[in-house]
Amino acid sequence: MKRFIVWHNFLILQLGINCFVMKKYQLGEFEEVVMLTVGVLYDEAYGVSIKSEIESRLERSVSVGALQTALKRLEDKGYLKSREGESTYERVGRPKKYFQITALGKEAMQYTRQSREDLWKAIPEVAWNLKMS
Amino acid sequence: MRKKEIQPPRLFQRFFSWYCDKDLLASIEGDLFELYHERLQKEGKFKADLRFIMDVIVLFRPGIIGIKDKEYKTNHMDMFRNNFKIARRTLWKNKPATIINMLGLIVGITSCMLIALFIQHEMSYDTFQPNAKRIGRVVMEYSFDGSEESSKGTFTSTKVAPVLSRTFPEVEKGIRMNQSSAILQLQGNPVTEAGFMYADSTFFDAFAYEMIQGDPTTALNGPRKVVLTESMAKKYFGEANPLGQGLEVGDDKSIYEVTGVMHDYPYNSQFRFDFLASFSSMGMNQEESYWNANYTTYLLLQDENSFAGMAEKLPPFMEKESADLGATINFTLEHFDKVHLYSPYSDFVANTNIKYLYMLAGIALLILVIVCFTYINLSTARSVERAKEVGIRKVSGAGQSQLFWQFIGESFLLCGLSVVASFIAVYFLLPSFNKLINRELILGDLMSLPFLTFTLGLTLGLSLIAGAYPAIILSKFQPMKVLKGVFKNTSSAKWLQQSLTVFQFGISVFLIIATLIVQGQLSFIQSRDLGYDREHIVSLPIGWNTDFQKINTLKKELKASSQIIEVSRAASSPVSINSGYSMNLPTRPENEVISVNANPVDENFIPATGLEVIAGTNFTEQHIRQTEIEPWEKKEFHYIMTESAADKFGWSPEEAIGKEMILNQQGTVVGVVKDFHFQSLRNDLQPLVLFSASWGGRLLVKINGENIPESLRFIEKTWEKILPERPYAYSFLDEDYDRMYQSEMQLGKLMNLFSTCAIVLACLGLFGLSSYMIQQRLKEVSIRKVLGASTFQVLNILSGNFVRLVLIAILLASPIAYYVMSSWLEDFAFHISAPWWAVMVAAVLTLGIGLITSGIHGLKAALSNPVNSLKSE
Missing domain, CATH: 1.10.246 (Serum Albumin; Chain A, Domain 1)
Structure with a gap:
């Protein structure tokens, strides 16, 4: 039985790597926002602060659910790393979880930004001529 | 804080x-x-x-949710897949056992589903009526003064509804109803419509209806108004608007105005109709008397609790009302919603006795039990084969509960497959089942939520019950013992197998006996000498008052044919005479009347029906002509009594001749006939008086039966010549007779069907079991053969055990079956007596079946070459 499970996991790993190579540095829009905000907050990036930072800077409301899922996904992908921090009275003893951008995360962000910029540059000047004849 | x-x-x-x-x-x-x-x-x-x-x-979304047991992570999905695969393989590997189990389950579940559908249908009667809880059906009970006997039934006079609703505040509305067939004109041709119902306008206050056109509050106000059902509207008026049109109804072709169209009435109702005409159309005097009770009365009460109040108030009220009637009349109320299953009085639609439903449910249960037992038996017998698997699994770390659920899963898989197959089987069997039981069960019922829940419950229950014991046994094996060497069935498993076999065969014996007795009683009913001849008699409805001369001409023309032996006009055919009269002697006090059934007949009635005259003579044509005279007072009546009717006055048959008595009027007794069964065999023989009359609604034609189709053609041709204004319709007397026992016939058919199923299932079980048991004893048999045992001796050893079990089953089941069926027979005043032969037949049959099924394997083992089974170890 055990051997079977191991084999199974191995398969998943293989597949995972394949996916990874194919879709290089995949970052969703919201994920990118979260990554950027984590960078902005630098040492102070944890759940509540990220949420309020996005809300105040981008003037959009963020649900805890969406944020936490994004954080977990980013951490699973290896773009973010976390450490356990202090706890406060308001948190009823629960520790804060601080996030930090990893090297891989930085690469992914730069890749995303670069690809955006390439696209921007590729737009011919005429396209901005919005007055249609 | x-x-x-x-x-x-x-x-x-x-x-x-x-x-x-x-x-x-x-x-x-x-x-x-x-x-x-x-x-x-x-x-x-x-x-x-x-x-x-x-x-x-x-x-609450993926990524955040993580309900798992961190400490011990079992891969449930994989285990499940693995178990499923193993189950599939075992089922496939043991094909005989799987086929037996599947077949058993399919037959069992299919029968159960059909029975459940039937029961559901019967239970659904009248449930669609919103007021069902507060409607009462009036039952009239009357006895003439000085007479011990009373008659009871749902017949009431027109007076009952108005008087009761006026007198008692509990009664909101009274509804009188009467169903009769009517002759309608469809494009100039006369058509008999059986579903012609007359009802008071209060019908719409009490009962459910779905009006398509017309105003229910006024539709039945006034005479000659009629509401059609949708299908009748289509039949008579096609696409045209029927509202306000006229329909020609009856012999006199009076015009009825169509005042509404309603949806066809539901099938599961205690009354069904195609036409609903206003009650006043019948022109009956509304409040004359409590006699002339030919109508059915329903009362809409204030609420459910009014039943008790009415039961209390009605007897004293009716005592006062019937003071001068020379009879005691009382009314009781039946709960409307209980009529179909509980009432002994069928009215518009035949009731179903709840007893029969219980019986069928019992059979369904027995069949399921047999199926379960077969499964348990086969799995425990097979457990020897699975023992090694269980041992290995346990050694590899499987827990007992895991193994338990594995085996339950296996039985669930089998049950699930069978249920699906049964659904398909029911789908295909339903039409012929409908024909068999004369119902209109529809597949839609099969898909209803309660029924699906029932099926799911059945599947789960079956797989749990059937799977639990083998699962427990199998999961309890000790791996050491199993893996070390040869493993034998435990003695407790053997004991269980044997008692289950006894039980199965007990059920089969029970069902065989029950079926034989029901069949015996049915054939007794069909073959009983009723005192009259019902073979080859055609019965034709003619109008009650159709002209005497015209009918005489018809009679004469018909008799001209050599194929027609006798033609008679009478009010009722001898199959069923239910008309209450009272008789008396001129010498006795006027109020000391005796209630009796009577039938107006002509001089040909006795020869046509073959009644035996034991004293005096038959009527003559002269006697009949004397009743043709108008007015009523001038008519002269003559009487022929049955033996028991004469006995009521204390006369012997010979003494009765020439005596004067009063029925309608004073008249002379001219003859006495032997008693005959003119009612269902459930009732005792009753007294009857035949009286001479020139009227009657029925023509009985006795034919010689040599060429029935031709005779029928001849009758039809003659009919069309003389009575072209009346539609031609006929029935055979023996069919009418059989129709009286419809519910018994149905029960008989169902019993036949399902007990055959049960017996086949029990045999399948035994077949499978014996095959496994003998396989285990193959070595023993071989050694015996080597040592010189003959085939017969071996067979004796192998089958002896089964025979013993079957014998025990017979001993246990026979008395129970005997007792249960005797109490069923008690329902009939005339029934077959002590059916000991049924027990014998059942015993011989089961014993034979048991011997043959177990003998097949035994013989195979006894004839096999001992070397084959001994050489390997």
């Missing part, structure tokens, strides 16, 4: 910590608390609570 006060809703806290991934729990919970705290200060407790709840709900 303060902390507790500002806590977010506890329920959602707990919910969150239940579903949240344990790695994420602490930090997210912390975030949530922090946010809550913040919002509490800014927006107040209510909003903070609300948003906390929202957050918890929004967090």
Whole structure:
């Protein structure tokens, strides 16, 4: 039985790597926002602060659910790393979880930004001529 | 302390910590608390609570949810897949056992489904009526003064409804109804419509209806108004608007105005009709007397509780009312919703006795039990083969509960497959089943929610019950013992197998006996000498008052044919005479009357029906002509009594001749005939008086039966010549007779069908069991053969055990069956007596079947070459 499970996991790993190579540095829009905000907050990036930072800077409301899922996904992908921090009275003893951008995360962000910029540059000047004849 | 006060809703806290991934729990919970705290200060407790709840709900998403057992991570999905695969392989490998089990389950479940459908249909009668709980059906009971006997039935006069609704505040509405067939003109041709119902306009207050056109409040006000059902509207008027049109009804072709169209009335109703005409159309005097009771009365009461009040108030009221009637009349109320299953009085639609439903449900249960037992038997017998598998699994670390669920799963798989197959089987069998039981069960019922729940429950229950014992036995094996060497069945398993076999065969014996007795009684009913001849008699409805001369011409023309032996006009055919009269002697006090059934007949009635005259003579044509004279007072009546009717006056048959008696009027007794059964055999023989009359609604034609189709053609041709204004319709007397026992016939058919199923199932079980048992004893048999045992001796040893079991089953089941069926027979005043032969037949049959099924395997084992089974070890 055990051997079977191991084999199974191995398969998943293989597949995972394949996916990874194919879709290089995949970052969703919201994920990118979260990554950027984590960078902005630098040492102070944890759940509540990220949420309020996005809300105040981008003037959009963020649900805890969406944020936490994004954080977990980013951490699973290896773009973010976390450490356990202090706890406060308001948190009823629960520790804060601080996030930090990893090297891989930085690469992914730069890749995303670069690809955006390439696209921007590729737009011919005429396209901005919005007055249609 | 303060902390507790500002806590977010506890329920959602707990919910969150239940579903949240344990790695994420602490930090997210912390975030949530922090946010809550913040919002509490800014927006107040209510909003903070609300948003906390929202957050918890929004967090309930993949990625966050992580309900798993961290310590011991079993791959359930893989185990399940593995178990499923093993189950499939075992089922496939043991084809005989699988086929036996599947077949058994399919037959069993299919029978159960059909029975369940039937029961569901019968239970659904009248449930669609919104007022069912507060409608009562009036039952009249009357006895003439000085007479011990009373008659009871749902017949009431027109007076009952108005008087009762006027007198008692509990009665909101009274509804009188009467169904008769009517002759309608469809494009100039006469057509008999059987579903012509007359009802008071209060029908629409009490009963359910779905009007398509017309106003229910006025539709039945006034005479000659009729509401059609949708299909009749289509039949008579096609696409045209029927409202306000006229329909020609009856012999006199009076015009009825169509005042409404309603949806066809549901099939599962205690009354069905195609036409609903106003009650006043019949022109009956509304409040003359309590006699002339030919109608059915329903009462709409204020509420359910009024039944008790009415039961209390009716007897004293009726005692006062019937003071001068020379008879005691009382009315009781039946609950409308209980009529179909509980009432002994069928009215518009034949009732079904709830007893029969219980019987059928019992049979369904017995069949299921047999199926379960077969499964248990085969699995325990097969457990020897599975023992090694169980041993290996246990050694590899399988727990007992895992093994238990594996085997339950296996039986669930088998049951599930069988249920699906049964659904298909029911789908295909339903039409012929409908024909068999004369119902209109529809597949839609099969798909209804309660029925699907029932099926699901059945599947789960079956797989649990059938699977539990083998699962327990198998999962309990000790791996050491199993893997070390040869493993034998435990003695407790053997004991169980044997008692289950006894039980199965007991049920089969029971069902065989029951079926034989029901069949015996049915053939007794069909073959009983009723005192009259019902073979080759054609019965034709003619109008009650159709002209005497015209009918005489018809009679003469018919008799001209050599194929027609006798033609008679009478009110009722001898199959069923239910008309209450009272008789008396001129010498006795006027109010000391005796209630008796009577039938107006002509001089040909006795020769046509073959009644035996034991004293005096038959009527003559002269006698009949004397009743043709108008007015009524001038008519002269003559009487022929049955023996028991003469006995009521204390006369012997010979003494009765020439005596004067009063029935309608004073008249002379001219003859006495032997008693005959003119009612169902459920009732005792009753007295009857035949009286001479020139009227009657029925023509009985006795034919010689040599060429029935030709005779029928001749009758039809003659009919069309002389009575072209009446539609031609006929029935055979023996068919009418059989129709009286419809519910018994149905029961008989169903019993036949399902007990055959049960017996086949029991045999299948025994077949499978004996095959496994003998396989286990193959070595023993071989050694015996080597040592010189003959085939017969071996067979004796192998089958002896089964024979013993079957014998025990017979001994146990026979007395029970005998007792149960005797009490069923008690329902009939005339029934077959002590059916000991049924027990014998059942015993011989089961014994034979048991011997043959177990003998097949025994013989195979006894004839096999001992070398084959001994050479390997």
